[in-house]
Amino acid sequence: DAMVIQNPRYQVTQFGKPVTLSCSQTLNHNVMYWYQQKSSQAPKLLFHYYDKDFNNEADTPDNFQSRRPNTSFCFLDIRSPGLGDAAMYLCATSRDLGQNEQFFGPGTRLTVL
């Protein structure tokens, strides 16, 4: 009964080679988030969608893009991964606006060679 699913769980890419991470949810939540979590650090919000409205954090590099083609799916595109982009990428959802619990996926661990 997985609620927030991320694929793949582990992704290896080469320096500069575009990569796409996938997130899907069965909760029918309106809000979807992408976080970057490096080793021993806090999850850092990259951007989020409220329905189709995209909200980018001010310090998110232009190298990171996102798409949400429908309620259930959200993608993180890294156009030209650098060594510094190696991290765990967490997708999360929340029901709506307002302070609601965020449900996290298991994450995708990205390695950049």
Next chain:
Amino acid sequence: GENVEQHPSTLSVQEGDSAVIKCTYSDSASNYFPWYKQELGKRPQLIIDIRSNVGEKKDQRIAVTLNKTAKHFSLHITETQPEDSAVYFCAASIGSGYALNFGKGTSLLVTP
């Protein structure tokens, strides 16, 4: 974004003792403060949250206190058990919105 400071970064207690983790925030407009537990290799999961109109909230062995004037909030775990061992993250809403700023986490180890 605004900062959330979390202390300590590591905490080791004996089974049955209490554990306290403290966080401070800088955004005076923050009004939602959740705590997440992340076990090794697993996803963060919400364990308790508190809103700014409440000073304290308790759920069995877990309690959270909030001091809005001082801009700090704390997680209290009583009668700790080895299965409480994990990384705990505090977070504060960005303003009154729904996005969150996380603290850097506290690695809690409960030894039998």
